[in-house]
Amino acid sequence: MHLTSPWVPRLADSSASPVDRLVSALADDILEGQLDTGDRLPAHRDLADRLRIGVGTVTKAYKVLERRGLVRSVKGSGMFVALAQTRRGPLIDLSRNAPPMVMTTRLLTRTLMAIARRVDSGLFNDYPPIGGHDEHRRLLARWFAGLGMDTDPQHLLLTGGAHHSVSLALSAICNPSGTLFTEAQTYPGVIALARHQRIPIVGVPMDGEGIVPEALDQLLAVRQPGPAVLYVTPTMQNPTTATMGLVRRQDIVAVCRRHDIMIIEDDVYTLFANPELPPLAMLAPERTFYANSMSKTLNPTLRIGGLIAPATMFAQTEEALRATAIMVSPLSCAVMEQWLTDGTAETISQAIQDESKRRVALALSILGDRMQAPDQRGYHVWLPMSTHEALQLEHEAKGLGILITPPASTAANPGPSANSGVRLCLGAPPIADLRTALSSIARLQPGMPSTI
Template sequence: MRVKSPWMPRLAEGSAATPSERLVAALAEDILEGEISTGDRLPAHRDLADKLGIGVGTVTKAYGILERRGLVRSVKGSGSFVALTQTRRGPLIDLSRNVPPAVVNERLLAGTFTAIAKRVDADLFNDYPPLGGHDEHRRLLAHWFARLGMEADPSRLVLTGGAHQAIAIALSVTCGTGGTLFTEAQTYPGVFALARHRGIRCVGVDMDDEGMMPDALDRMLTEKKSGPSALYVTPTMQNPTTATMGRIRREAIVSVCRAHDVAIIEDDVYTLAADTSLPPLTMLAPERTFYANSLSKTLNPALRIGGLVVPESMYAQVETALQATTIMVPPLSCAVMEQWLLDGTVEAVSQAIQDESKRRIALARSLLGDMMRNTEHRGYHIWLPMPQQEAQRLAHAASALGVRVTPPESTAADPDAPDGGVRLCLGSASIAELSTALAGIARLRVEVHQPDSRLAL
């Protein structure tokens, strides 16, 4: 009697993927996450085809791909079995989380907390701070911004729990509920989540090698219906495409926004890795620009502290939004920020991160070559431009290989647009893991571009 398979048949999500791709992705995910174990029997080809409503040949093709990747073995006369010798929860290598390389160690943290304990005023922990943060903390953060090329008046700066919260606050006072947010055609996935939460409609604006195109933005704003709106844009080391606007492009974007009287939300979290001679948009249009930056993205994701530089006329509304949301940044985060800015740790950590990022970018370039968009900056992510359908196939194939990448549809303002790509985040994995993952991605990129290849999905 044939032993029943413990696997619950399913196909992975992905409207642009073929049934075999979706079956490979679903099985690979469940094998790598331990849902089915080494030695477990897989369903017979015809049984699985009947349950999923797909062809027997599709199942045969998927099993063959999984076998070549070492996840499945076939035994003549007995069937197909899970072959992975070691599994663990989650993907083996994660290139989906955009965090800086880890350079903060236990010794540094111990020294930091010892210094804080000797110096800190306990009263800071016994009461609520002012809504925008203590004056000395705002001055320190403004000084750090200035070293990045952003001259910020501390009186227009509020402390936030990272750049994500800063963007959320800016959205609440510019678009309200149900407004319109214009973004790059490819952009930070988190802004879509924030917009959905507030019922804000996102409209993608066409891009070129410098990022958002002013003519396309002008056309979109001209066609816009009535109601509140704002522009969300990352002029430097754009996420995910790595595009950086030159000065002329920045001035053109500002000119379009002034002509249409549209507020600007500027995300500048990657400026540490870039040319600080390029002015932030808020220095070109301080009357309408909300500038978000963060030590979380610059130094360490656990340090949830950032800042929002606000147009003077909107400061009271921002304070109201702060009062209605988080009220304050945790005092311990403020104490760590203060200590690091005063004792030089910020410079040491940021330089170490830049050096490690440069090393990782060089590794990616050596393995991916022309597959990746060329970038001169030392950021934490790279961009592989390609048609959106190929991007989805690559993401599915990478999952089967044990590599998680940013889902292509998550960065697209219009997931059905023909052009897209895959973002690879280089900061989280070890160098050895990164080398293995990128080598696999390079091979898969060729395969998904040549669908008749023997290993193609």
């Protein structure tokens, strides 16, 4: 005798097809814990009669749920809930875009011991100059040069990270009467900054290389009066991984010159210099704020960033820095100085690049062509899909104990978008957890292989 199903049949309240409404209703109830693993689902005919839908509709819905790993069919017995409620246990976080953890306890101990032997107590006994000590600015400028950005250290300001750098640039250029233009899908932090400063945002359509120059040109031609600025990540764009080629970079600069607007270039995902892909700040130094940091390339807790401002904007940017931060942590500066002088920074950077390459290859082997394969080294990947699919994937992944970047957090313009999708951050989790999470996400997406 078959067990009675505990599920109260219903269809989700939407204008979608009966199949989608049944899938949505059952998936929501399973993921919310209203049904437990092993609970029997209604028989096909019984469910069809109770909901007044076709048996074929029930069959299609059950197949979709089975592909997503939410239910399983037992021959001769029926359909059962298959999802283990792992959300009550440890979460696997694919929402934090941090580099792979390559710093060991031994390396940290060696660094702190070296600092202790040579530390200058004056570094900890007084405020540094606004913008940082000259030696630290020289060291960071040399690091940036190794990434392809040459600058005079006197034109560089030390900040509390790239996010702080972007905030300074935005406040120096724009105000609530201005407009921020950015990629249709962009860094969640810049969206939060613009909203905090009450600066309107305009998302510009994208293609495989990022912002489309013609679309930017058209939007700038009809922009509202007031100051305008373009925020852009030309290399390994966050979240889509798009990288601008040289011609695209030149075209974007030409459009900004034609409309006489400033540029904020976020270069935190450039892991090595590429002479064929110079920063926008090298192509248009008179109008580009260049923001970078060591937290993405070396270690997330090394909160030291640098902002290179155009000469005509340097004084007011320095004033903005004075108003928002007195100093960067002296200990962080000491660690930076030690790593940049003893070669540790290069060793860590190479280890991060190697580990990032391994993790992206793992993601590609599991997610296949549903993932947009990046052509630069990095540690986040992009799954293009409709806004509805992205929201559904976020919800279902959370039910499995997997956190992914909320799709709404990266959308410059609210609502459905042709450039929508989901960002998966590969750097933070242990490799075994990453493999588990990616395999689970593959099972949630029709057309993806469930194993590697």
